[in-house]
Amino acid sequence: MVTISGAELVVMTELWKRPEGLMTPEVVALVRDGCEWDENTIKTLLTRLVKKGAVEASGPKRAYVYRPLVTKDDYREEAASSLVRQLFNADPAQLMCFFAERSKLSKSEIAQLKDLLNKAEAEK
């Protein structure tokens, strides 16, 4: 149950894209590509993520390699469950209906989803 704040999530997102691990300048460059944060800001976020246990910093001093400890899938699970709990009566189906009704899904997405639902049904 590591909590990741909004700004921290932006950094995590880059780390998730490079599971091999990244060094400070790379993280800074990647994050900077999407926003205007100061280098120090990004370093602060990295440090906080390490302190929280969401990221590990390994390797020699002055040349740390940062890697996510919390996986994207785990975090998705946590965040999605929390949303469902708070706003959709803890019932995932309600969230899905909500989206099915109001999202403009493409034909192929609809087909894909029906396929997944058929599989889920078959596994019962």
Place this chain on the structure above:
Amino acid sequence: MVTISGAELVVMTELWKRPEGLMTPEVVALVRDGCEWDENTIKTLLTRLVKKGAVEASGPKRAYVYRPLVTKDDYREEAASSLVRQLFNADPAQLMCFFAERSKLSKSEIAQLKDLLNKAEAEK
């Protein structure tokens, strides 16, 4: 884009259940039914919600009636979109797939969803 914090959301949830409006003691009682917060805590949350514009306090002094200004549906939309943006590549279909794969949906829920998808498809 009114932001509603976690604790505030608990209060909003009760207000959403009674759109007619509630007076302080009622809000306190309803919220207290689900948790152990101090009365003052709940009043603080109400005040903050009013200041944020998420709730209106109308009526005579010392007998305010509180009503949600932000609808539950709007807030669901905002929260769900934000989750999708941050963690699912801004693509609702990805969130739905995520749930379709890992949630234990009941047979009837699956049927309901397929039905909704068929309708969405027909409307294209």
Place this chain on the structure above:
DNA sequence: TTTCATAAATTACGAGTGTAGTTTATGGCA
């Protein structure tokens, strides 16, 4: 009319967040 219960407002306070500036330590280059 004075008092009391209590609704509303004000104040509190530590932890977390967004957003950096400042200081320190050090590996590599001149």
Place this chain on the structure above:
DNA sequence: TGCCATAAACTACACTCGTAATTTATGAAA
């Protein structure tokens, strides 16, 4: 071998949040 760039650590600061305690104002009861 001394200096500099810079990685990492430390400090900052206003704002939000969770969680209340305190103060003020007032309608109703005595």
